[in-house]
Amino acid sequence: MTSRLRIAVQKSGRLADRSLELISGAGLRVMKGANELLYRIENQPIDLLRVRDDDIPTFVADGVAELGIVGYNVLAEHFPEDDLEERIVMRLGFGKCTLKIAVPDTATYEGPQSLEGKRIATSYPNILGKWLKDKGVTATIVEMRGAVEVAPRMKIAHAICDLVSTGATLEANGMKAVDLVLASEAVLIKAPHAPPADLEHVYDMLLRRFDGVTASTGAKYVMLNAPREHLDEIIELIPGADSPTIMPLAHREDTVAVHAVCQENVFWDTLDKLKAAGASAILVLPIEKMMK
Numbered sequence: 162m163t164s165r166l167r168i169a170v171q172k173s174g175r176l177a178d179r180s181l182e183l184i185s186g187a188g189l190r191v192m193k194g195a196n197e198l199l200y201r202i203e204n205q206p207i208d209l210l211r212v213r214d215d216d217i218p219t220f221v222a223d224g225v226a227e228l229g230i231v232g233y234n235v236l237a238e239h240f241p242e243d244d245l246e247e248r249i250v251m252r253l254g255f256g257k258c259t260l261k262i263a264v265p266d267t268a269t270y271e272g273p274q275s276l277e278g279k280r281i282a283t284s285y286p287n288i289l290g291k292w293l294k295d296k297g298v299t300a301t302i303v304e305m306r307g308a309v310e311v312a313p314r315m316k317i318a319h320a321i322c323d324l325v326s327t328g329a330t331l332e333a334n335g336m337k338a339v340d341l342v343l344a345s346e347a348v349l350i351k352a353p354h355a356p357p358a359d360l361e362h363v364y365d366m367l368l369r370r371f372d373g374v375t376a377s378t379g380a381k382y383v384m385l386n387a388p389r390e391h392l393d394e395i396i397e398l399i400p401g402a403d404s405p406t407i408m409p410l411a412h413r414e415d416t417v418a419v420h421a422v423c424q425e426n427v428f429w430d431t432l433d434k435l436k437a438a439g440a441s442a443i444l445v446l447p448i449e450k451m452m453k
C-alpha cells in the first residue's frame with residue numbers, strides 16, 4: 162500500500178463546508194465514499210479524516226493526521242499559549258468569531274473586576290481561566306458543554322464566556338457582550354513530525370496551494386488610468402496594494418496605467434475616491450488563482 166497524507170477536517174458544523182471549499186479550491190477532487198470517516202482524494206495521495214472539531218488538535222498532535230483545519234479557539238483551549246504558533250501553518254480567513262464575556266442586559270459591567278467572586282459559565286475553561294488570571298480576577302468557572310447562554314437565566318452563573326458572531330443568540334437570551342476574550346478564525350495546523358519522505362512533495366504542494374487560495378479569497382485585480390501628477394495619491398487609495406505596476410499609455414504623456422493586486426475587496430466608496438482623485442477607466446476584476 163502506498164502511503165497517503167491525512168488532513169483532519171470537521172465532519173459537519175460551521176467549518177465543514179468552508180474546509181471542503183478550501184480543499185477543492187486547491188484542486189483536490191473529493192470522493193465522497195461509503196466510508197463516512199475517511200473521504201479519499203481522487204487525484205492526489207491524500208485522505209480527509211472527518212471528525213468532531215474537538216478531536217482535531219489531538220489527532221494532529223499525535224500524528225494521526227499530518228494536517229488539520231480547526232478553529233483557533235479550539236486549538237487554544239487544548240494547548241498552552243506559548244505552544245500555539247508553532248502548530249499553526251497558516252490562518253485561513255474563514256470561521257471568524259469572537260469569544261466574549263456576556264452578562265444579562267440588566268447587569269452592570271465596569272471591566273473584568275466586575276467578575277470578581279462571580280460564577281462564569283463556559284465551554285472554554287482553559288482560555289477563560291488564563292484571561293481571568295491575566296486580569297487579576299478570581300472567579301468560579303462553571304464548565305458547560307453547550308447551551309451556555311441559558312446559564313444566567315437558570316441561575317447557574319452570573320455571566321458567560323461564549324462564542325459570538327452576530328450577537329443574535331445573546332440578544333434572544335436577554336444578554337449583552339461586554340468584553341473580548343479571544344478573536345478566532347480557522348487555522349491550518351500541522352503534526353510535530355515531518356511528513357513521510359515520499360509524500361513531502363505532496364505536502365509542500367498542498368501548503369503552497371492553500372496559501373494561494375487563502376490569499377486570493379476576496380483579492381481583486383485593479384486597473385486604472387491615472388494622471389501622473391496625482392499618481393502617489395491614487396496609489397495610496399488602492400487598498401492593500403504594495404507595489405503596483407505603472408505603464409505608459411500610447412500618445413498620453415500626462416497619464417499612466419496602474420495595475421495592482423489588492424489583498425482585500427474594493428468597495429464602491431473606494432472607486433468614488435479614486436475617481437475624485439483623477440483616476441479614470443477603473444476596472445476591478447476577481448482573481449481566481451494566485452501563487453506568491
Ligand code: ATP
Pocket residue numbers: 171172173174175176212213214215231232233234235256257258324325326327345346347
Ligand atoms: P463538532 O460537532 O465538530 O464538535 P461544534 O458544535 O463543536 O462541532 P460548530 O458550532 O460547528 O462546533 O463550530 C465550529 C467552529 O466554528 C467553532 O469552534 C468556531 O471556531 C467557528 N465559529 C464561527 N462562527 C461561530 C459562531 N457564531 N458560533 C460558534 N462557532 C463559530
Ligand code: MG
Pocket residue numbers: 213214215
Ligand atoms: Mg466541537
